[in-house]
Amino acid sequence: GENVEQHPSTLSVQEGDSAVIKCTYSDSASNYFPWYKQELGKRPQLIIDIRSNVGEKKDQRIAVTLNKTAKHFSLHITETQPEDSAVYFCAASMGGGATNKLIFGTGTLLAVQP
Amino acid sequence: GAGVSQSPSNKVTEKGKDVELRCDPISGHTALYWYRQSLGQGLEFLIYFQGNSAPDKSGLPSDRFSAERTGGSVSTLTIQRTQQEDSAVYLCASSFAGDTYEQYFGPGTRLTVT
Numbered sequence: 001g002e003n004v005e006q007h008p009s010t011l012s013v014q015e016g017d018s019a020v021i022k023c024t025y026s027d028s029a030s031n032y033f034p035w036y037k038q039e040l041g042k043r044p045q046l047i048i049d050i051r052s053n054v055g056e057k058k059d060q061r062i063a064v065t066l067n068k069t070a071k072h073f074s075l076h077i078t079e080t081q082p083e084d085s086a087v088y089f090c091a092a093s094m095g096g097g098a099t100n101k102l103i104f105g106t107g108t109l110l111a112v113q114p
Numbered sequence: 115g116a117g118v119s120q121s122p123s124n125k126v127t128e129k130g131k132d133v134e135l136r137c138d139p140i141s142g143h144t145a146l147y148w149y150r151q152s153l154g155q156g157l158e159f160l161i162y163f164q165g166n167s168a169p170d171k172s173g174l175p176s177d178r179f180s181a182e183r184t185g186g187s188v189s190t191l192t193i194q195r196t197q198q199e200d201s202a203v204y205l206c207a208s209s210f211a212g213d214t215y216e217q218y219f220g221p222g223t224r225l226t227v228t
Contacts, residue, residue: 043219107154
């Protein structure tokens with residue numbers, strides 16, 4: 001079946017450094033790629049998303065890049081802060097717009113050391 | 115406005131008993147999703163409702179799991195004859211149909227099967 005792979009599973013960085021999380025997907029019809037942040041004991045919340053008609057999108061310290069040919073996309077966090085510590089999930093839409101279904105990656109636990 | 119709500123927030127049940135978990139989506143959202151999240155794990159897709167279409171049940175792990183969505187709004191996830199491996203947080207999410215895929219998550223129900 002369709003799947004999304006996410007790496008690394010854990011990532012530890014020093015405060016102020018950059019963090020990069022990478023995902024690959026299998027459904028060539030996927031056209032929407034969101035990233036969710038889940039703090040400990042909280043619900044996942046959308047932090048940024050990208051659609052297949054753009055290659056990069058930025059929102060302050062976070063950015064997402066998309067390579068449709070290679071079927072991979074990445075989350076970049078610059079100038080990391082302790083409050084960025086959380087689990088991050090990537091996802092890809094299924095069915096090329098025929099459904100709203102998302103397939104999620106397995107998550108990356110990001111720890112920002114002060 | 116009100117977000118996605120779920121009840122109960124915590125449920126402890128004995129092995130073999132049936133449980134019902136409830137989800138109230140955001141008003142106007144036609145798509146509703148159930149996920150399961152085991153401790154430290156990712157988001158496992160269970161079932162997806164979209165308007166009046168037949169639900170996508172492809173993620174249900176066994177025939178002990180079922181879900182309904184009445185009147186296009188509230189949904190109930192039922193687990194029959196619970197097993198210890200069913201212990202997890204069950205998350206519900208809702209979204210608009212069409213191009214906007216952002217899923218809004220509820221706070222989850224933590225199910226513990228003893």
